[in-house]
Amino acid sequence: MRKGQLQAMEPIIVVIMIVLIAVVALTYFVRLSKSEATIMASTMDSKDALAILQRASTLPELSCALSETQGTACIDLYKAWFMEILMNDPTQDMLKIRYQPIFGNTNVSVEIIKIEDGSSPFNPIQIYNGLAPGVDYTVTRTYFTIHEATTDGRAFAIMHIARESR
Amino acid sequence: MRRGQTEMIGLVFIVVALLLGLLVYVKFSVIVKNPAGDLVDRARDVQQTSSFLVALKETTVPNCGGAPMERLARACIENDRSFCITGRPCDMLQELFENLVKVTLVKQGIKFNLSLEGTEVMVVSTDVNGDLDCVSADRSVDISSAPVGEVVLSGGSGKGYIRLSMCR
Amino acid sequence: MRRGQLGQSFQWIFVIVAGGAFLVFFAMLFRTCAQIGDEQIKGINIYSVSEKLQSGAWKGDTVEVVTIEESLASCPADSVTIIGGGQAAPMDRAPVFIPPALGGEMTIVTRRAEIARNTESPIIIGGVVYAFDQDTYYIVVQDIQQQEWRKLIDILPDGLNIKLISSGEVRDIENLQVPESAKTAVLVSTNPANLDLMTQGLKLPSKPDRYYGVMLNFKDTTSDGGGTARFYVREGDRFVPARKNNRLNYATYHLATGAMVAADYDNFRCANEAFTERLRIITTLHEFRARIISDTLLEDDQFRDPYCAANLRIAAEALYRMNTGDGDEVPDNEKYLELFATHSGKLSHVQRGLLDSGCPVIA
Structure with missing residues (x-):
């Protein structure tokens, strides 16, 4: 190539280089922020699960008696049953609106595990159902204890939170 | 400025730009290995392991006058045969750990190692070949979370630890 | 300035402008993709x-x-x-x-x-x-x-x-x-x-x-x-x-x-009702729970405790009167609040008794 041609091409090459660097840098940046968003979203999921557990276990509608609580998440078994009845009562539809800020658009159920043999003595108790029907969902699990007043015992329990998949 | 010098500056600029671009690209391609997924899973692990341990410690031991698991763990560490059951507390603890773990962590396909430090009580998940998943001696194992649940020992003489390690 | 130099300056200006234009174009292109991730995490800030x-x-x-x-x-x-x-x-x-x-x-x-x-x-x-x-x-x-x-x-x-x-x-x-x-x-x-x-x-x-x-x-x-x-x-x-x-x-x-x-008064009344509705749910729940536990303690051989059962029955009755207007008919919110004021003293008394006897409490 002649020197003149090279010189003429110089600005074009510079432009191309700038564009290339910009493209690569932006792709990197977008990937990073997208993954940050996903991380944040999923960390939020986990944090959300814990937050939902904490809020649920401190609601007067679900909390264990204060003399029971040792500052850890504890839900009263009979109250959980009552909530399930209430949630399934079609005349109480307005209730969901009231508890929506606590639970969000999720289905929340609690399952007791008998530590003697690992069995579940009954089906999971659904304490809230606010998930839109037919959507894809992911389930987050978090662990806590349920207080049973007649035996004054605490049973190991799993809280299943079904949330719409992102 | 002389023409030659300008050209040189231009060339230098291009080379520097090329190098930078290459650097950025390389860094970018290394991260491609699903960084988001990794960190997401870790976040979930931390939350699950700590809530599992808290719940485990508080669960009432069956037929033991309402004593919590933490109390049984204490009896195991201190080798206190007078606590509640006939037989060794550590055996009882091992059995209860296994019962719990099989319907929670195992069912979720989590690789874990649950143990009461200083005792032989331990439950470890196994892979398809029956090999232990999450043994810390194995350096290729990546432990993503390992919080401990404290066990208060009698007379305030210190603490024992229930450790739940999750690995990937 | 000599002609050559002027030409060169213009060239560089052209380069910078063209490069900048491309940059902006691509930036806009990528911003659209990034925004999809953004929406999901916006929720954190609202409340x-x-x-x-x-x-x-x-x-x-x-x-x-x-x-x-x-x-x-x-x-x-x-x-x-x-x-x-x-x-x-x-x-x-x-x-x-x-x-x-x-x-x-x-x-x-x-x-x-x-x-x-x-x-x-x-x-x-x-x-x-x-x-x-x-x-x-x-x-x-x-x-x-x-x-x-x-x-x-x-x-x-x-x-x-x-x-x-x-x-x-x-x-x-x-x-x-x-x-x-x-x-x-x-x-x-x-x-x-x-x-x-x-x-x-x-x-x-x-x-x-x-x-x-x-x-x-x-x-x-x-x-x-x-x-x-x-x-x-x-x-x-x-x-x-x-x-x-x-x-x-x-x-x-x-x-x-x-x-x-x-x-304004409408807001007050609305907030008052929201609060009272919730209070009613809670006291209904307390009644339901006290009754079930009382029945279990009375009837179930495994958990038999007639003393606690009797005391919880008293609590359930007090709550029943509160929730149902002394059994007449379901009270309106205003009446319910009056009943609440009347019966809450009794409930405190019963709660203390339950606590002192080691019975399950109204929770």
Whole structure:
């Protein structure tokens, strides 16, 4: 190539280089922020699960008696049953609106595990159902204890939170 | 400025730009290995392991006058045969750990190692070949979370630890 | 400049402009993709105030200092909403906004509303959010018994400077030793007949610079059981109707469980109903639970405990009377609140008994 041609091409090459660097840098940046968003979203999921557990276990509608609580998440078994009845009562539809800020658009159920043999003595108790029907969902699990007043015992329990998949 | 010098500056600029671009690209391609997924899973692990341990410690031991698991763990560490059951507390603890773990962590396909430090009580998940998943001696194992649940020992003489390690 | 040099400068300018154009074009292209991720995490920011209030804050008092701009307790449908700074978020507990005014920096304290308060296991019936100005001294002029007032005082949060005087003592208001520099707000509750008497007795205008504002509350017999209040702020040496939030409503008994101060009577009534509805759910739940546990302790061989069963049955009966209007018919909210006031003493007594005997408690 002649020197003149090279010189003429110089600005074009510079432009191309700038564009290339910009493209690569932006792709990197977008990937990073997208993954940050996903991380944040999923960390939020986990944090959300814990937050939902904490809020649920401190609601007067679900909390264990204060003399029971040792500052850890504890839900009263009979109250959980009552909530399930209430949630399934079609005349109480307005209730969901009231508890929506606590639970969000999720289905929340609690399952007791008998530590003697690992069995579940009954089906999971659904304490809230606010998930839109037919959507894809992911389930987050978090662990806590349920207080049973007649035996004054605490049973190991799993809280299943079904949330719409992102 | 002389023409030659300008050209040189231009060339230098291009080379520097090329190098930078290459650097950025390389860094970018290394991260491609699903960084988001990794960190997401870790976040979930931390939350699950700590809530599992808290719940485990508080669960009432069956037929033991309402004593919590933490109390049984204490009896195991201190080798206190007078606590509640006939037989060794550590055996009882091992059995209860296994019962719990099989319907929670195992069912979720989590690789874990649950143990009461200083005792032989331990439950470890196994892979398809029956090999232990999450043994810390194995350096290729990546432990993503390992919080401990404290066990208060009698007379305030210190603490024992229930450790739940999750690995990937 | 020589011709060649000029040409070269133009070339570089062209390069920079063209490069910049490309850059912008690609940036816009990529921004569209990135935004999809953004939307999902926007949710974190919206519930700024509400989030703080809802963060499991039942353990004792939670104190926050939050700036609420132009806040109103607004009541759409049947949930109570706090609106501030252009954002709206629902709350699960009754708000109390004690004047002088909503707006500016306020201390927010969340408190449990409880029966059997002084036991190891109080019965939690809801929650209250108090928002007040720590630098204001609130003087309540009202004709309620001192012991009733003491009960209320016990419930109000620390940091709230509040004092009760009866209408008879109203002339002594200036001797209350409020610090000179402090703002003072006076809340007067009376019925319309006494209103003139009250304002005459207050003697506030004589030292107007000590008083930030006066709130007059009176029972409006024309409306259904509610109260109306007018808030006056000092302007020079006179008290004039406050420009903002001039009409405020509250009922005194709500100070115990949460006084709702709203911008107008409809909001007050709506917030009152939301709170009462929730209270009813909770006491119905308590009744259901007490009954089931009582039956189990009586009938199930495994858990037999006739003594505890009997005591829980008493609790269930008291709650039944509260929830059903003494068994006549389901009471309306107003009647229910009266029944609540009547029966809560009995419930405290029963709770203490259950605690002392090691029985399952009303929770």
